[in-house]
Amino acid sequence: MSQQPLISDREAYFLERLDRGDRIEADDWMPEEYRRQLVRLISIHAVSEIMGALPEKEWVPRAPTLYRKLAITAKVQDEVGHGQLLIRVAEDLMRPWGKTRDDIMEDLFAGRLKYHNVFHMATPTWADAGIIGWLVDGAAVITQGMSLSCSYAPYARALQRIVEEEGFHIQHGESICLALAEGTPMQRAMLQDALTRWWPALLMFFGPPEKSELSTNQLRNLRYRIRSKTNEELRQRFFSKYVHRIRSLGLQIPDRTLAQDAVTKEWHYQQPDWDLFRQIVNNHGPRSQERLGLRRTTYEEGAWVRRMAAQASSV
Amino acid sequence: MRNLDSEVYEVFAQSDSLSPHVHVFNVQASSPEMALVLAEENFFRRAEFVSLWVVRRDHIHHLGFGDRDGFKKTAKPYRTTDDYKYLRDKWRYYREHPMNPDADRTSTQGGHEHDFTRD
Numbered sequence: 001m002s003q004q005p006l007i008s009d010r011e012a013y014f015l016e017r018l019d020r021g022d023r024i025e026a027d028d029w030m031p032e033e034y035r036r037q038l039v040r041l042i043s044i045h046a047v048s049e050i051m052g053a054l055p056e057k058e059w060v061p062r063a064p065t066l067y068r069k070l071a072i073t074a075k076v077q078d079e080v081g082h083g084q085l086l087i088r089v090a091e092d093l094m095r096p097w098g099k100t101r102d103d104i105m106e107d108l109f110a111g112r113l114k115y116h117n118v119f120h121m122a123t124p125t126w127a128d129a130g131i132i133g134w135l136v137d138g139a140a141v142i143t144q145g146m147s148l149s150c151s152y153a154p155y156a157r158a159l160q161r162i163v164e165e166e167g168f169h170i171q172h173g174e175s176i177c178l179a180l181a182e183g184t185p186m187q188r189a190m191l192q193d194a195l196t197r198w199w200p201a202l203l204m205f206f207g208p209p210e211k212s213e214l215s216t217n218q219l220r221n222l223r224y225r226i227r228s229k230t231n232e233e234l235r236q237r238f239f240s241k242y243v244h245r246i247r248s249l250g251l252q253i254p255d256r257t258l259a260q261d262a263v264t265k266e267w268h269y270q271q272p273d274w275d276l277f278r279q280i281v282n283n284h285g286p287r288s289q290e291r292l293g294l295r296r297t298t299y300e301e302g303a304w305v306r307r308m309a310a311q312a313s314s315v
Numbered sequence: 316m317r318n319l320d321s322e323v324y325e326v327f328a329q330s331d332s333l334s335p336h337v338h339v340f341n342v343q344a345s346s347p348e349m350a351l352v353l354a355e356e357n358f359f360r361r362a363e364f365v366s367l368w369v370v371r372r373d374h375i376h377h378l379g380f381g382d383r384d385g386f387k388k389t390a391k392p393y394r395t396t397d398d399y400k401y402l403r404d405k406w407r408y409y410r411e412h413p414m415n416p417d418a419d420r421t422s423t424q425g426g427h428e429h430d431f432t433r434d
């Protein structure tokens with residue numbers, strides 16, 4: 001007798017569709033587990049875009065030139081826009097549960113919904129704003145580039161729009177970092193300090209490495225074609241794409257063990273502190289509480305605007 | 316004279332699941348079901364689609380050119396990558412001539428920033 005759990009005919013047909021390369025739409029039948037995984041992934045992505053606007057927003061009033069101020073304002077607006085797009089995708093998926101965007105925000109404030117580790121970090125200098133654009137958005141595009149092939153069509157379509165704008169964000173960040181790298185010794189030191197500060201967080205961004213075995217969650221998401229690569233594969237791509245560029249600016253990566261195997265091409269590196277990672281994403285990072293507090297206050301103070309907007313149709 | 320039994324339906328089709336629905340044309344029909352039949356017959360005798368929408372024209376709200384008249388007058392280079400085209404050459408240059416970590420350099424390549432520290 002087979003030890004496999006039984007799956008229904010409907011689910012078997014669903015998996016067959018995925019294997020054919022079919023993409024799923026919001027009103028197609030889907031296994032509840034598929035819906036749950038997507039809602040979790042897309043809500044985390046959505047609130048990370050929204051919380052991700054905050055570290056850079058701190059630099060809008062202090063940007064060094066008018067041009068930089070306009071550009072970083074445009075980027076911050078884009079990030080909030082990405083959040084809006086993704087919240088719509090999540091809302092359509094949550095409809096059978098009777099849930100809306102209010103539930104997403106409540107889950108965020110209550111700590112039930114996490115946002116990406118990088119957006120819990122402090123941004124003490126202008127170079128941090130540059131590193132976010134260049135390397136944090138760079139890391140995000142590696143993950144989102146994978147998700148372009150996600151089996152859920154509305155998410156894939158949202159990501160096409162998002163990734164296109166990320167291209168602008170990355171170049172905006174590169175431009176800031178190159179200007180600092182070519183600048184005064186003080187500016188170069190500021191850039192080096194920012195890189196040193198952000199390096200562990202950048203590695204954490206992709207999530208803990210898989211040991212020999214994948215978690216059931218990951219296996220399920222691979223089976224559902226929600227994702228196609230492991231955390232470690234994505235992190236390896238990040239190294240291949242950026243280590244050389246970082247070093248070409250004469251910057252030092254704070255990891256003496258970092259090296260690429262000449263034969264396997266695999267990067268060896270110092271693991272970041274994964275206990276610290278878990279603390280950070282559980283809202284005990286350097287700026288977690290301040291940023292959540294700001295988001296909560298803004299949400300509460302904006303309640304009357306949402307009320308008015310909801311009534312606008314009956315005016 | 317307008318035929319009161321008919322309405323104009325605008326037709327939108329999606330050629331594959333990653334593409335947006337694109338406006339195709341319109342049909343006159345007495346019901347949405349009829350509009351779908353006519354749209355398929357009129358526009359998809361050859362081409363394929365994965366999704367076909369019809370929308371009654373009077374259900375569409377639109378912004379016209381007039382509403383956007385002033386929009387194009389403001390240049391928005393800071394929202395695009397147009398001003399960042401120089402980056403490619405710089406990356407290529409530094410790939411071939413990596414900066415020295417301890418170099419005491421002053422900018423000769425025209426970055427945007429002036430000497431800057433946070434207060």
Ligand SMILES: [Fe+2]
Pocket residue numbers: 049078079082162166
């Ligand atoms: Fe974004």
Ligand SMILES: [Fe+2]
Pocket residue numbers: 079137165166169
């Ligand atoms: Fe971005």
